[in-house]
Each structure stands twice: as structure tokens, then as C-alpha cells.
Amino acid sequence: MRALFVPGLLASVTLVVLLGGSRESVAQQSERFTLGPDVSTRVPPPDIEEQARRLIEAWKTYRSPDPPDGQDENASKGRGSVQNETAIAINPLDPLNVVAVSNDYSSGNVLTGFYSTLDGGVNWTTGDLPLEPGFSFSGDPSVIFTPDGIPVIVCLQYFGPAGSGIYGYRSLDGGLTWQTGVQIDLNGANDKVQTGCDFSGGPFHGQICSAWDRFGTGSGDHIYLSRSDNGGMTWKTSKRVNDANNRATISPDVAYGANSELWVMWADRGTEEIYVDRSIDGGVTFGADILASGFNIVPSPIPGSSFRMFDIFSITADWTDGPYSGTVYVAYHTWKGGVDQNANIRCASSSDHGATWTNFIVNDDGFDNHADQVMPHAAVDSKGNLNVGFFDRRLDPNNLLLWTWVARSSDGGQTFSNHQVSGVGWDHNATEFPSFIGDYTGLDVWEHFVRPCWTDGRSGSQNVMSDDVYLDFFSDESVLSAATGGQVHFTINIGPNYAGQDYWMFGSLGTSPGLTFGNGVHLPLNFDAFFLMTIQLANTAVLQNSMGVLDATGSALPLLDTFGPFDPAFSGFDLFFATLVGISPPTFATNSTTVTLTL
Numbered sequence: 001m002r003a004l005f006v007p008g009l010l011a012s013v014t015l016v017v018l019l020g021g022s023r024e025s026v027a028q029q030s031e032r033f034t035l036g037p038d039v040s041t042r043v044p045p046p047d048i049e050e051q052a053r054r055l056i057e058a059w060k061t062y063r064s065p066d067p068p069d070g071q072d073e074n075a076s077k078g079r080g081s082v083q084n085e086t087a088i089a090i091n092p093l094d095p096l097n098v099v100a101v102s103n104d105y106s107s108g109n110v111l112t113g114f115y116s117t118l119d120g121g122v123n124w125t126t127g128d129l130p131l132e133p134g135f136s137f138s139g140d141p142s143v144i145f146t147p148d149g150i151p152v153i154v155c156l157q158y159f160g161p162a163g164s165g166i167y168g169y170r171s172l173d174g175g176l177t178w179q180t181g182v183q184i185d186l187n188g189a190n191d192k193v194q195t196g197c198d199f200s201g202g203p204f205h206g207q208i209c210s211a212w213d214r215f216g217t218g219s220g221d222h223i224y225l226s227r228s229d230n231g232g233m234t235w236k237t238s239k240r241v242n243d244a245n246n247r248a249t250i251s252p253d254v255a256y257g258a259n260s261e262l263w264v265m266w267a268d269r270g271t272e273e274i275y276v277d278r279s280i281d282g283g284v285t286f287g288a289d290i291l292a293s294g295f296n297i298v299p300s301p302i303p304g305s306s307f308r309m310f311d312i313f314s315i316t317a318d319w320t321d322g323p324y325s326g327t328v329y330v331a332y333h334t335w336k337g338g339v340d341q342n343a344n345i346r347c348a349s350s351s352d353h354g355a356t357w358t359n360f361i362v363n364d365d366g367f368d369n370h371a372d373q374v375m376p377h378a379a380v381d382s383k384g385n386l387n388v389g390f391f392d393r394r395l396d397p398n399n400l401l402l403w404t405w406v407a408r409s410s411d412g413g414q415t416f417s418n419h420q421v422s423g424v425g426w427d428h429n430a431t432e433f434p435s436f437i438g439d440y441t442g443l444d445v446w447e448h449f450v451r452p453c454w455t456d457g458r459s460g461s462q463n464v465m466s467d468d469v470y471l472d473f474f475s476d477e478s479v480l481s482a483a484t485g486g487q488v489h490f491t492i493n494i495g496p497n498y499a500g501q502d503y504w505m506f507g508s509l510g511t512s513p514g515l516t517f518g519n520g521v522h523l524p525l526n527f528d529a530f531f532l533m534t535i536q537l538a539n540t541a542v543l544q545n546s547m548g549v550l551d552a553t554g555s556a557l558p559l560l561d562t563f564g565p566f567d568p569a570f571s572g573f574d575l576f577f578a579t580l581v582g583i584s585p586p587t588f589a590t591n592s593t594t595v596t597l598t599l
Helices: 026-031 048-058 529-536
Strands: 016-019 022-025 059-061 083-091 094-104 111-117 125-128 137-145 151-160 163-170 182-187 190-197 208-217 220-228 249-256 262-268 273-279 290-294 314-317 328-336 342-350 358-361 373-380 386-392 403-409 417-420 442-445 450-456 463-466 473-475 479-481 487-493 502-508 515-517 547-549 559-561 574-581 593-598
Touching (some): 111 137, 163 190, 273 328, 290 342, 342 373, 373 442, 403 450
Antiparallel strands (some): 151 163, 328 342, 473 487
16 A cells, blocks of 8 residues: 655645644655555546645634534423423524423423523523413413524413413523513414514514414314514514315414515315415415315324324425525325325425425335324525424334434425434333324424424433434445445535535544634634545545535535555544535535544
């Protein structure tokens, strides 16, 4: 094997790094690394040094990298009793600030519980919102952040003297404490509230909208909403949205699309149809109800299970300025009867303001599988990806245990990649409430990650669980034998808003402090010998497709092939990889993913 030497221009770089406790130059470190036979004869792209020089000149400051993906986090740990029916929101100004909510039974009554973290889930502050005077219990919570970083919880206060109240609560300290509740609506038939906020930059940017059911009125079940234009401090008079009378409507949800287009979605259990309506004036007026899709009601409980099922679905819209700007998505579960009966997740989408709809399956184990997938929650991120979280049983041949999965589409909802999130499947029958695990799950997105939130009973008690999921960049192997070498396949999936941009995958022996460019884009890799090696080997047989142009979905598939063993002395080393998008200047950097060398 031949030692790898960096090109002359790069060898002249004056940066000095620490490796293994000793101080060595970047060029000296490069001599210690060997990768396979005669790799030094593999020719890198002709302009590799010029591109590297431009990168080096762009580095201005250093800071700590983004936190890595962690284990499943029990946000309600220590609360005791039961928590279920979850929702979650991420502060758009600070991704370490997250607020989750649920039905919380730890006080002996059912109240709206909150679970707030300021450090990305390392520590959680928990508590209950107050039971408002005259009401019996609270629940059905939803939560959003405003664009200026104010969390707002909207929930039900049930069975007071004049009915059930919709209340909103604000926090000025990231969710640690909450202001006095504001009554949004009061009616004897109120139920099932969901909330959205406008991040589009359009004329109603920052507006909050909450929608809920009114069951069993004299003219049937109806959908109502209210809006706030001042961050939840005050709310507009409630108004009805759906047109038809004598319908069995349930499960409203709201979403803002491009240019503040407001969407409201609900299911009709009588006709087994999903309807939407839209407003282009900030919710002042709405058009005619639009049929988005039919569905088949999932039995409650699902055969072989104990927990109840409701037709509570999720709507989201692409609020960005990418190729799918304005596209609206409805994620729902539906039942397939027959011999292989099961529940599946599907997505209906429209790119023409609801005039026409297409429909695709979300779970990639197929429509004819035996496993159930239920309770979807969807959100579009800043890169134009559609992300859907849901309960999934595909890993249990008996179709009983529940895991949480996330599916991502980067082509407007036509195809989805599925990713397991929770590390453990759990049995609802082994928890305190086998008949009720909540009626919905939660999910929110940030620039670099997706954060689902779900009811989890792995401990024997129903708790609130959450975790960050990094889907922009990952590998199929986390361990590589130094003695034999091998291949590692990487997936870059930034999103359609980055289609056609240049990308470059690098490696490093460390992630802290990382490299921050002048425009603030942070690459969580250090400038060291392995970094230089990945520059030298870009697009060779060793690092295939490690630089190039992202496809229409903002994706690429690099491959590391060692062509033989590493020096055994490097057993135990962690090799970190990350991807930079754009060169001069860079526009985005992914999280890092780790490959550990073993004997």
C-alpha cells in the first residue's frame, strides 16, 4: 500500500491540528493514513485544488457543531401515571428549545401537560396547565411556536357550566412557565382542536389559526376556527368553515402554504371522505368545500388490538419558494379489508389550489402487507421535503408492537423513503390504558432535523417520547473493519429546494469545533489529515460520487470503498463525514454521520 500525500497547494496550509494527543502538521498526518492498493494513482478532478483553495479561504470563524442525533428521549420521565395524545413544536429561532404537550393523568385528573427543553432534550421541564374555573378536565392539546420564538398551547377545557372551552396559553421563557389562559371559544359541543402558524413570509406571516369540531349541533357536526394576529394574546370571533349540514365531520387540522394561503382539513365519517377549504385573505372568507380524497374507516379497535381509532388526519403545505411551493398535502390512514386486512398511511396532494388531487401510499412496506400503520402527522421543512410521522407495526410479525417511523418525500409526495425512529416496539396491552393511547401523534421540523413525538409504553406506562431524526445525510453502515475494509453507502437527501446545486462530501477525525464559513454555514468537521484525504480522493474509486450536482430531489449517493484494509493501528478511530452544498459561498451543510473502525 502507498501512503497518501496531499497536493502541494494543500500541504502548504498552515493549520495545525491535534491527533491522538500529539501535535502534527496536516501533511504529517496524511502520511499515516493508507487506504487500499495504489489509490494514489487514482486521479482526482482537475480543478480539485482550486475548489479546495476557495473553501479554505471561506473559513472565517469556529463554533461548536450542531448536537448529534441521540437516543429516544422520555420527555415526561418522573411525572408518573399516564401521558398520551402528543403534539410538539420547535422554536424557529433556537432548535434546542422544544415544547411538547399531551393529556397528562399524573395529578389524578386529566390535564394538559407540557414538556419543555432548552438544551435539545438533555433536560426537560414538565408541568400541567391549570384547570380553568368551572371545568372538569383538560386535554386534546396542540402547540406551535410563533416566528419570533413564542410558544403557544391551545387545548380544550371540558364540561364547564356553558360547555367546553378552547383556551390559549403563551410562554415568554421558552415553555418553562405559562401566562394566564385566554378563552378562545366556549360551546357545549367543542372537541378536537388543532393549531397552525404562518411562516410563509406572506401578508399574514405570524398569524395563528386553531380549528375544532362542534359535535351534535342541530344541523350536524361542524368545523369552527379562530385566528390570532398578535401571537396568541387575543383571538378573533369564531367562525364556521364547512358548508354542508347534517354531516359527520371530525378531525380538523390547519396549515399555511405559500403567500399565507390558509388551509383547513377535516374528515367526514358518514361519507368516508376528506374535505379541505382554503382562504386567501387570512381566514376572513373561505371558498366551497373541496373533496381531497376518500378513505376507509379503520376499525376501532383494530382487529387484534385494544386501543380505539379515530379519523384524525393531518394537513400541511409547502410554504417555501421551491419547486413545490404551494403544494398542499393531506396525510391519512385508511383500511384495507380482505384476507390481508390492515391499515396504511396515504397522502393526497394538490399543486393547483385543490382543483385536482393525486394520491400515493406513504409506508413503503406496501399496501398488501399485513402490518398496520396509523395516526400520521405531516410537516414540510424549509428545504421542501414532506415529512410524515406515524405508528408502525411492520417489525413485529404478530402485528402487535408499535414503533414510530418517519417517511420523507422530496418529490412532492410521489415517492417516500421510510425510516425507523423509535428503538423499541411496545405493547399497548401492557400499559395502564390498553383501550386508549391517544388519538394522534406529533411531529415538527427544523432546518437540519425532524422531531416526532409519540405515546410510548416500553416502560409499562404510557409516556411522552421524542427524538431528533437527521435525514439529510446518513450511511448504511456505522462500523467498518480496519482489518478487511469494505464499502459504506451514503445517502444525501437535502431536498428539492437545493436541486441542481453543487455538493461535496468530506471526512474528518473530529466534529468539534468544526468549520464555520463567513456566511454562517457550519460544517461539523475539523480540518485535519483525513479531511485533506477526502479532498484528494474526491470522485475516485475510493470516494465515488463524493462531489457533483444534486438531482431534482436534492439527493446523491456517494460510496466509500477502501479497496482493502486500513492499518490495524487505526482500529477504534471514528471517521466523521458530512456534506457541504454550494462552494462559493456554501449554502447548506448537513449533520455529520460516523463510521467507526474496528478490528
